[in-house]
Amino acid sequence: NAGVTQTPKFRILKIGQSMTLQCTQDMNHNYMYWYRQDPGMGLKLIYYSVGAGITDKGEVPNGYNVSRSTTEDFPLRLELAAPSQTSVYFCASSPRQGSYNEQFFGPGTRLTVL
């Protein structure tokens, strides 16, 4: 199993541009998450999904959109990029609801908006 994979690894955007961060997991996990990590701020949840076709907002959803058409894929869309979206983005997945199962993280995408 490859686990959770993310592309691209790095990206520089200009203000106002758009992009999609890709996330794929091959563990057949129901739950998937998008986080952003800023220095000294920990991990903040952007969006999450409990299964294909179901998504919901996390703590910091503004400026982002997601979709979940399959169990495996959970892309994160940035519209009209702003410097405040400069961050490292992590995708994660987890087996099921209401359990204490761990979240498995991808390697991250480092995004810079100039």
Add this chain to the structure above:
Amino acid sequence: QQQVKQSPQSLIVQKGGISIINCAYENTAFDYFPWYQQFPGKGPALLIAIRPDVSEKKEGRFTISFNKSAKQFSLHIMDSQPGDSATYFCAALKAYNQGGKLIFGQGTELSVKP
């Protein structure tokens, strides 16, 4: 009430010493407390976790101490090694919350000097 506060922000320990990282929470509905370890350029990975029905959990050199009345928990790394140099995140989860969402602390950057 959804916050988890972590300290210190950074920690330098000599090889062979004990590293101690502390976390505090307010929400008494939290009932699962994992610690994640993140090496530079990688995503976080589950290190060790505890539920509040026990006061301590040990796995090798890593121990979680849990004080339910004080709403605090801590990670102790015994005989710290340079390979332990990483960022550590505490987290908390409320059972049966939709999506199994974790609340992360701000992170502690640990450096173990040889």
